[in-house]
Amino acid sequence: MKSFHVGLIGLGNVGYRVWHNLLTHRELLAKKSGKEIEIKKIAVRSVEKALKQGVPPGILTTDWKEIVNDPDLDAIVELIGGIDVPYEIITEALKKGKEVVTANKALLAFHGQQIASLASSYKRRILFEASVAGGIPLLQAIQDGLVANRFLMISGIVNATCNYILTEMTNGRMSYADALKKAKELGYAEADETLDVSGEDSAHKAAILCALSYRFWPKVEEIYTSGIQSVDPFDIQYAGELGYVFKLLAIIKKHQDSKEVEIRVHPTLLRKDHILSSVSGSFNAVIIKGDIVGDQLFYGRGAGGDPTASAVLSDLVELARYPHMEYNPRLFFADEQTEYKVMPISEIISRYYLRLNVVDKPGVLAAIAEILGKKNIGISSVVQPEVSSFSQGVPLIIMVHDAKEKYFKEACFEISRLPFLKGEPIVYRVEDFHVQ
Amino acid sequence: MKSFHVGLIGLGNVGYRVWHNLLTHRELLAKKSGKEIEIKKIAVRSVEKALKQGVPPGILTTDWKEIVNDPDLDAIVELIGGIDVPYEIITEALKKGKEVVTANKALLAFHGQQIASLASSYKRRILFEASVAGGIPLLQAIQDGLVANRFLMISGIVNATCNYILTEMTNGRMSYADALKKAKELGYAEADETLDVSGEDSAHKAAILCALSYRFWPKVEEIYTSGIQSVDPFDIQYAGELGYVFKLLAIIKKHQDSKEVEIRVHPTLLRKDHILSSVSGSFNAVIIKGDIVGDQLFYGRGAGGDPTASAVLSDLVELARYPHMEYNPRLFFADEQTEYKVMPISEIISRYYLRLNVVDKPGVLAAIAEILGKKNIGISSVVQPEVSSFSQGVPLIIMVHDAKEKYFKEACFEISRLPFLKGEPIVYRVEDFHVQ
Numbered sequence: 022m023k024s025f026h027v028g029l030i031g032l033g034n035v036g037y038r039v040w041h042n043l044l045t046h047r048e049l050l051a052k053k054s055g056k057e058i059e060i061k062k063i064a065v066r067s068v069e070k071a072l073k074q075g076v077p078p079g080i081l082t083t084d085w086k087e088i089v090n091d092p093d094l095d096a097i098v099e100l101i102g103g104i105d106v107p108y109e110i111i112t113e114a115l116k117k118g119k120e121v122v123t124a125n126k127a128l129l130a131f132h133g134q135q136i137a138s139l140a141s142s143y144k145r146r147i148l149f150e151a152s153v154a155g156g157i158p159l160l161q162a163i164q165d166g167l168v169a170n171r172f173l174m175i176s177g178i179v180n181a182t183c184n185y186i187l188t189e190m191t192n193g194r195m196s197y198a199d200a201l202k203k204a205k206e207l208g209y210a211e212a213d214e215t216l217d218v219s220g221e222d223s224a225h226k227a228a229i230l231c232a233l234s235y236r237f238w239p240k241v242e243e244i245y246t247s248g249i250q251s252v253d254p255f256d257i258q259y260a261g262e263l264g265y266v267f268k269l270l271a272i273i274k275k276h277q278d279s280k281e282v283e284i285r286v287h288p289t290l291l292r293k294d295h296i297l298s299s300v301s302g303s304f305n306a307v308i309i310k311g312d313i314v315g316d317q318l319f320y321g322r323g324a325g326g327d328p329t330a331s332a333v334l335s336d337l338v339e340l341a342r343y344p345h346m347e348y349n350p351r352l353f354f355a356d357e358q359t360e361y362k363v364m365p366i367s368e369i370i371s372r373y374y375l376r377l378n379v380v381d382k383p384g385v386l387a388a389i390a391e392i393l394g395k396k397n398i399g400i401s402s403v404v405q406p407e408v409s410s411f412s413q414g415v416p417l418i419i420m421v422h423d424a425k426e427k428y429f430k431e432a433c434f435e436i437s438r439l440p441f442l443k444g445e446p447i448v449y450r451v452e453d454f455h456v457q
Numbered sequence: 458m459k460s461f462h463v464g465l466i467g468l469g470n471v472g473y474r475v476w477h478n479l480l481t482h483r484e485l486l487a488k489k490s491g492k493e494i495e496i497k498k499i500a501v502r503s504v505e506k507a508l509k510q511g512v513p514p515g516i517l518t519t520d521w522k523e524i525v526n527d528p529d530l531d532a533i534v535e536l537i538g539g540i541d542v543p544y545e546i547i548t549e550a551l552k553k554g555k556e557v558v559t560a561n562k563a564l565l566a567f568h569g570q571q572i573a574s575l576a577s578s579y580k581r582r583i584l585f586e587a588s589v590a591g592g593i594p595l596l597q598a599i600q601d602g603l604v605a606n607r608f609l610m611i612s613g614i615v616n617a618t619c620n621y622i623l624t625e626m627t628n629g630r631m632s633y634a635d636a637l638k639k640a641k642e643l644g645y646a647e648a649d650e651t652l653d654v655s656g657e658d659s660a661h662k663a664a665i666l667c668a669l670s671y672r673f674w675p676k677v678e679e680i681y682t683s684g685i686q687s688v689d690p691f692d693i694q695y696a697g698e699l700g701y702v703f704k705l706l707a708i709i710k711k712h713q714d715s716k717e718v719e720i721r722v723h724p725t726l727l728r729k730d731h732i733l734s735s736v737s738g739s740f741n742a743v744i745i746k747g748d749i750v751g752d753q754l755f756y757g758r759g760a761g762g763d764p765t766a767s768a769v770l771s772d773l774v775e776l777a778r779y780p781h782m783e784y785n786p787r788l789f790f791a792d793e794q795t796e797y798k799v800m801p802i803s804e805i806i807s808r809y810y811l812r813l814n815v816v817d818k819p820g821v822l823a824a825i826a827e828i829l830g831k832k833n834i835g836i837s838s839v840v841q842p843e844v845s846s847f848s849q850g851v852p853l854i855i856m857v858h859d860a861k862e863k864y865f866k867e868a869c870f871e872i873s874r875l876p877f878l879k880g881e882p883i884v885y886r887v888e889d890f891h892v893q
Contacts, residue, residue, distance in 0.1 A: 053786060157753060161601055162597075162602070166597045167767065168770070169486060294735075313766060314764050322752070338601075338604045338605065353489060354488070
């Protein structure tokens, strides 16, 4: 049996599980791929730590260049994170004729286009199944299983940390700070949680999903991104009473005949009976709407060493199975992007949840309704929850029907100037896409 | 650009949608596969009907042999259903060096092993993504995306007709006969519904899932198969009151270190909050538990012309992308099956729902509990629902903890002989696998 030699760069949680599972599943993977897949060299930060983990000393190095320059390696796996160094590693590896596997969503979101072009010109492949939704074979589904479809929508929960925190805030009636603390204690959140809770990590994944489904790389800064840090337990409670739950969603949509793609990340209200609403804790789930196949949902662990390793290993098997190809079916659009572009957030149409803090006196609702009415924005329901103290004003929650974002925001600005308003209006988007 | 020539055999609902979608997505598919995929010949039962559907006369034939023998064709797509003729078509096509795509689960369940061996010896591929769960790329997930995993369980709803009928019986409080009638009117059930409602269709799909995940083809007659025809609305109601819903599940499980695989199809009680319980109407959903990746769920339309065509087209794209290969990664086990075998149903361990019809008098429950107790079977709950008339006896529902099937069945036999019992005990299995 032929062998397929791999160099691994990075032996953190994911890297170690790739190494470990490749050993424990060696025979099975050889049968399934037709080649003996073997990690011949590993670049690590600390040799000492790697030795303690049981990696034999002969294959360890602290210099990634040794791996990229090793003529005996067929592929490299980049698992160090960050952007600049991985970019250098991957471009060098491609130029040296190596195939590449990475789980690095930030790198792809910022440099995906250049890397794909480079891979295309050197006729090498770069696979990155592990970069979105952990172990769920989502990118393969988009590129292979659902390949015949034009995509109308790809939306879902792609950040396990945020989903865990929102689930705890909802079910455990916790504050954001307490839920974050618990997420860190349990290892669901990094020491520095910023990339996750700010929505940036989800935006990076949305960029990749957009590239694969609409064949252009959006600029990261064009992706409207709002995180979960300021989600107030009050809003979770009020939304719950109205039959909704909060989820941080990455939403990518293209309407038929339009050349603009909606791509945005923000806390979103979903009806409790929506299938995404039952996705809790550290799970990810993504809905794909194809023009031929209809709606599909993919659900599984979105993070963690083993689920991510499962995706990395599937990429290695694919590389081992198929020899170098003249035509790269995965990145066929690397050199010819579509003319699509990102739709400005002001142009999207959505339903909204609006919470106002008002002085409780007659005429308040009429004045608000008049402003919304002038903008042709219909109210679908109004609730004024019971509160124990009126000193800070009373909350008034208004759900509105579909409206163009810019008109709704204009209305909110006018409402915010009403004399009986205390504080700024709190606004969340409501999604009611059906799975059908 | 190179071309990839296809012969289509069968122009029913699925065949027509393959033809139609290939035309409307032609340019996209060429970019994604690197070849112009073109249907050059179609074998139909009625040329007249095909002409009315807009197919040009030059490519039509009523003789499938013309397609199998055409040296200009790279692949054939078999979509006629049945077993004997498709078997002849596919074996002939493989021998003539053609690649094959089929959606025919019955054929694969009965002859999968021979066909796979033949494909292997002629170094040609046979792909059948459309044979299980319609448009959901489930087989690709098992073979590619989750390729690194040993599978611990694959279970789910794989028959849209049964799921539609059970959903209507549950939500619409309909009888089986009325729900079946509605399913036929809406086109969810065939004129002859037997294969679907008997569970046989699900068993065929279970055989395929077993082959791909455990690398041996079970004999169809070894698969324990029970349909939905005799599900009583009373049991749906009582189960509902206990917090359960009825689903027809295909269940495939292998315990670590065991060489026996559970493979069975039957109406199953699932807790209402289980993720599969919310899969309603004509949707399919399958849970896959991998030893590395953990639990995954795949959800989408399980039947219908377009979803099935989406899967057939994805197979054609895969064939077009990759040239003939010496090693077939999809059917690597064709010539070397594992030593696994099917576990007899009497050996499985399950929870059970038991409905008895008893004369309402003191001592009844004690006598039943004694029989169960002697077999070491624990009762988890007992309910005696209110009924309006006692003349036919009263229902007594007993939920039991995990028990080996053979001991539970022995207990049921003893219970059935108790003097105050009217009619046979009604038994359903209860699954409480968690998605975690």
